C-alpha cells in the first residue's frame with residue numbers, strides 16, 4: 001500500500017483510491033457536489049481541491065476526486081490556497097444556482113459568505129409605491145439587512161388586496177388563495193394572511209374581508225358602491241348590465 005501524508009500525518013492508503021476517498025476514509029471532511037461513489041469523477045464542481053506539494057516543493061491546488069493516491073504524496077486539506085480555491089468554486093456554483101439552499105448552507109459551513117438570497121426582486125419599489133399611493137395601506141417598505149436592501153412588510157398593515165403581486169414585474173410577490181384564506185408572500189416571508197369573503201351571488205371567494213372593509217371606509221360617500229358590497233366584480237357587472245337593460249326597456253315601453 002502506498003504511504004502518503006494527509007495534513008501532516010503519514011497514512012497508508014489503498015492504491016486504487018482517489019485522494020478524496022483516502023482523505024474521507026480518515027474521517028476528514030471535504031465538500032463535493034458532483035462526486036458519487038458509483039460514478040467516474042469528472043471534477044465539475046471543483047469544491048474538493050486540496051493542496052499538494054510537487055517535486056519543486058511549490059504548493060498547488062488539485063481536485064482530490066480525480067487525483068490518485070501515490071507513494072510519498074503530501075496533501076493538505078485546509079490552507080489559505082485551498083480556502084481561496086474553494087471560495088471561488090462556491091462563487092461559481094452560486095452564480096449558477098443562487099437559490100439553492102443546500103449550496104448556501106454548505107458554503108456557510110465552509111466559511112464562505114453566500115451573499116444575499118436571490119429573491120427575484122429588482123428593487124423597482126413598484127409594490128411599495130402602489131401600496132402607499134393607490135391602496136393607501138402602506139404595508140411595504142425597504143429594509144437593509146447585512147448591507148443589502150430588501151422589500152419587507154410593515155407588520156399588520158396588509159389588507160390582502162393583491163395589488164403588489166399584480167404590479168410586480170418579476171413575480172417576486174406571490175398570492176396563494178386556499179380554503180378561504182389568502183396568503184401574500186415575498187421570498188419565504190409572509191406579508192399577510194387574510195380571510196377571504198364569498199360573493200353573495202355566485203358563491204366564489206373573491207376578496208379579503210380586510211380589503212372589503214377598507215373599500216367600504218374609502219367609499220362611504222359613494223352610495224352606489226355600497227349597494228352591493230359583497231358581489232364579486234363579475235356579478236356586479238352582470239347585475240349592472242341587467243339594470244341598464246331593464247331601465248332601457250322601461251323607457252322604450
Ligand code: SF4
Nearest residue numbers: 131158159161162164
Ligand atoms: S396585498 Fe398587502 S402589501 Fe400588497 S398592495 Fe395590498 S395591502 Fe399592500
